[in-house]
Amino acid sequence: MTGTLRQPGSARERWLVAGPPLAYLIVFFALPTLLMVVASFRLAGEFGGLAPLRSESGGWNLSLDSYGRFFASSLYLQLFVKSFLYALVTTAICLALAYPLAWLIAHSAKRYRDLLLLLVILPFWSNFLIRVYAWMIILGPDWALARTLNAVLGLVGIGPVTLMFSPFAVIVVLVYVHLPFMVLPLYANLEKHDPTLLDAARDLGAGAWQRFRHITWPLSLPGVFAGSALVFIPAFGIFAVPDLVGGTDGIMIGNVIKQQFLEARDWPFGSVLSIVLTAAALVLTGLAALAARPRRSAA
Amino acid sequence: MNRTAPRWVWTSALAAYLFLYLPLLVVVVFSFNDSKLNAEWVGFTTAWYARLFRNNEMLIAARNSLLIALTASLVSTVLGTMAGFALHKYRMRVLPVLVVAPIAIPEILMGVALLMFYVMLNLTLGLVSITLSHIAFCIGYVALVVRARLAGMDESLVEAARDCGATPLEAFRYVTFPLILPGVIAGSLMAFTLSIDDFVITFFTAGASASTLPLQIYSMVKIAVTPEVNAISTLLLILTLLLITVAARVAPGLLRMND
Numbered sequence: 001m002t003g004t005l006r007q008p009g010s011a012r013e014r015w016l017v018a019g020p021p022l023a024y025l026i027v028f029f030a031l032p033t034l035l036m037v038v039a040s041f042r043l044a045g046e047f048g049g050l051a052p053l054r055s056e057s058g059g060w061n062l063s064l065d066s067y068g069r070f071f072a073s074s075l076y077l078q079l080f081v082k083s084f085l086y087a088l089v090t091t092a093i094c095l096a097l098a099y100p101l102a103w104l105i106a107h108s109a110k111r112y113r114d115l116l117l118l119l120v121i122l123p124f125w126s127n128f129l130i131r132v133y134a135w136m137i138i139l140g141p142d143w144a145l146a147r148t149l150n151a152v153l154g155l156v157g158i159g160p161v162t163l164m165f166s167p168f169a170v171i172v173v174l175v176y177v178h179l180p181f182m183v184l185p186l187y188a189n190l191e192k193h194d195p196t197l198l199d200a201a202r203d204l205g206a207g208a209w210q211r212f213r214h215i216t217w218p219l220s221l222p223g224v225f226a227g228s229a230l231v232f233i234p235a236f237g238i239f240a241v242p243d244l245v246g247g248t249d250g251i252m253i254g255n256v257i258k259q260q261f262l263e264a265r266d267w268p269f270g271s272v273l274s275i276v277l278t279a280a281a282l283v284l285t286g287l288a289a290l291a292a293r294p295r296r297s298a299a
Numbered sequence: 300m301n302r303t304a305p306r307w308v309w310t311s312a313l314a315a316y317l318f319l320y321l322p323l324l325v326v327v328v329f330s331f332n333d334s335k336l337n338a339e340w341v342g343f344t345t346a347w348y349a350r351l352f353r354n355n356e357m358l359i360a361a362r363n364s365l366l367i368a369l370t371a372s373l374v375s376t377v378l379g380t381m382a383g384f385a386l387h388k389y390r391m392r393v394l395p396v397l398v399v400a401p402i403a404i405p406e407i408l409m410g411v412a413l414l415m416f417y418v419m420l421n422l423t424l425g426l427v428s429i430t431l432s433h434i435a436f437c438i439g440y441v442a443l444v445v446r447a448r449l450a451g452m453d454e455s456l457v458e459a460a461r462d463c464g465a466t467p468l469e470a471f472r473y474v475t476f477p478l479i480l481p482g483v484i485a486g487s488l489m490a491f492t493l494s495i496d497d498f499v500i501t502f503f504t505a506g507a508s509a510s511t512l513p514l515q516i517y518s519m520v521k522i523a524v525t526p527e528v529n530a531i532s533t534l535l536l537i538l539t540l541l542l543i544t545v546a547a548r549v550a551p552g553l554l555r556m557n558d
Contacts, residue, residue, distance in 0.1 A: 013467060014385070014389050017381050017384055017385045017388075017389075018381065018382070018385035018389065018391060018394055020378055020381055021378040021379065021381050021382035021385070021394070021398075021438055021442070022382075022385075022393065022394050022397065024378055024434065024435065024438065025382075025394075025397040025398070025401075025435065025438060026397065028413070028416075028431055028432065028434070028435035029397060029400065029401055029409070029435050030397060031416065032409075032412035032413050032415065032416035033408070033409075033412050035412065035415060035416055035419065036408075036411070036412040036415060039415060049418065050419075097311070097314075097315050097318070098315070100307075100308045100311040100312050100315070101311070101312045101315045101316075103308065104308055104309065104312040105312075118547070119316060119319075120316075120319065122540075122543065123319045123320065123323055125492060125496075125539050125542075125543055126323065126535070126536050126539050127496045127498075127512075127513060127516070127532065127535050127536075127539070128496060128498055128513070129498055129513050129516045129517055129520065130323070130326060130516070130532040130535060130536065131322065131323070132520075133326065133516070133520050133524070133528055133532065134322030134323060134325055134326045135322055136520065136524055137322075137325055137326070137329065137337045137524055138322060138325060140337070140338070140524060142336055142337075142338035142339075143338060176318070176319075176322065179315070179318075179319065180319075208305070233403070233404075233405060234405065234406065236405065237405030237406065237407045237408070238407075239407060239499070240498060240499065240502075240517070244517075244520060244521070254405075254407050257407055257411060258407070261411050261414060261415075261503065262503075267415060270411060271411075271415075274407065274408045274411055274412070275408075277405055277407070277408070278404050278405055278408045281404065281405055282403075282404070285403070
């Protein structure tokens with residue numbers, strides 16, 4: 001049955017190997033996602049969930065009502081814009097913190113690199129809720145941070161502010177939980193840079209800033225975009241962080257999605273929100289991927 | 300070739316490390332603090348741990364988490380290894396998309412989609428629905444780790460085995476599998492950690508009755524900040540640390556993201 005010529009596997013072998021994982025992912029990922037797309041066009045049931053697909057008169061119970069509701073009210077669009085801005089600010093701060101760190105790891109002695117990198121990844125492997133919880137303690141009113149800040153603010157007659165349950169707390173925690181996602185792709189990129197380029201630039205009289213501006217930064221753009229996508233997408237759709245530290249001002253779109261499914265039980269509208277969120281996230285990632293393609297420059 | 304970094308780069312990198320570790324340190328230190336408030340150091344105690352082990356709900360949640368993580372990592376390791384192998388060896392069209400998509404989209408989408416799916420199927424939400432969901436999002440991670448390992452493998456070894464008359468299955472059993480085993484083990488540890496840590500997808504697919512450690516922590520934290528949460532967090536941190544140590548031993552290359 002097996003020839004001497006290596007083919008990429010017989011059809012039977014291929015189905016035996018790829019079939020089971022493919023089937024599992026179709027049933028437990030593709031199908032539910034598809035059903036959600038269909039649900040976004042269905043009507044809400046009288047007691048939550050979905051109304052029957054066929055109406056009593058025999059017609060189909062499908063409509064664009066939920067999409068109409070989304071675009072009719074500026075409330076949800078505003079919430080999307082707000083979530084987008086939170087995610088954007090988070091991404092920018094992560095980039096600012098991660099870049100020097102990734103650069104330093106990439107430029108440290110080879111034997112320390114793995115350790116330094118491990119130290120970045122390690123907190124990321126700890127439970128997500130623990131990392132959120134840690135900041136609930138630190139930003140809490142009894143802690144030195146809030147006390148000192150309020151003491152200082154008190155001197156100039158402003159005051160007292162609460163750090164917890166605010167958009168500020170949401171951003172701090174979002175940065176904290178997503179930072180490693182930015183460091184890793186940046187490091188992977190910076191590590192590959194050819195040091196002779198910088199030497200050449202130095203020999204030609206370029207200063208530190210010029211070397212960064214014209215060599216390191218342009219070359220690192222793929223890493224910047226990859227890291228940004230890895231931070232932006234989860235931050236955009238998050239609900240646990242605003243739920244725990246955001247208070248009423250810090251609500252994001254993820255909270256409304258959760259509320260539509262678990263409290264209002266309006267599945268069609270919840271589906272619309274989830275689909276718009278995912279579409280927006282994927283479009284933005286696509287744009288980032290396009291931007292990250294290596295530019296044609298003097299090679 | 301020594302390239303010295305400007306001092307501000309060192310300072311900001313140090314600040315970034317502090318930013319990463321200080322919060323976790325706070326959690327650990329205050330798990331031993333003899334005070335209900337997580338604010339000032341009063342004295343050393345292990346009372347919060349003792350209380351934790353008398354907390355029945357927490358123990359049930361821990362048992363559930365372990366059960367789910369063991370089952371999910373076992374099944375997703377088998378399916379994920381197959382997927383990783385298929386991705387490496389064959390030209391697939393749909394599989395690459397289905398492997399990466401659950402990782403690439405916002406988690407909440409998968410959570411609510413699965414919730415609707417199970418309710419439509421009349422499947423009672425609980426341990427089974429959570430486990431099925433965890434397998435779904437773990438397959439991709441295992442597949443990517445295994446594929447990376449296969450990509451680094453010397454293909455000529457398999458060809459040599461085939462030339463010596465080994466069947467494809469024998470070649471896999473005696474050549475490919477031992478070579479990719481570190482990747483498979485690393486993938487399974489990753490799946491275990493992802494499963495035991497998962498909050499979002501579990502939150503939507505758990506229903507009212509079943510609880511896991513993250514769900515239990517969430518509901519406790521929702522009410523108040525208490526040192527008992529510090530204690531369970533510290534234990535989970537230790538568990539994670541152990542798993543990573545094992546993973547680093549088995550597959551040192553896993554740390555480097557050179558994919």
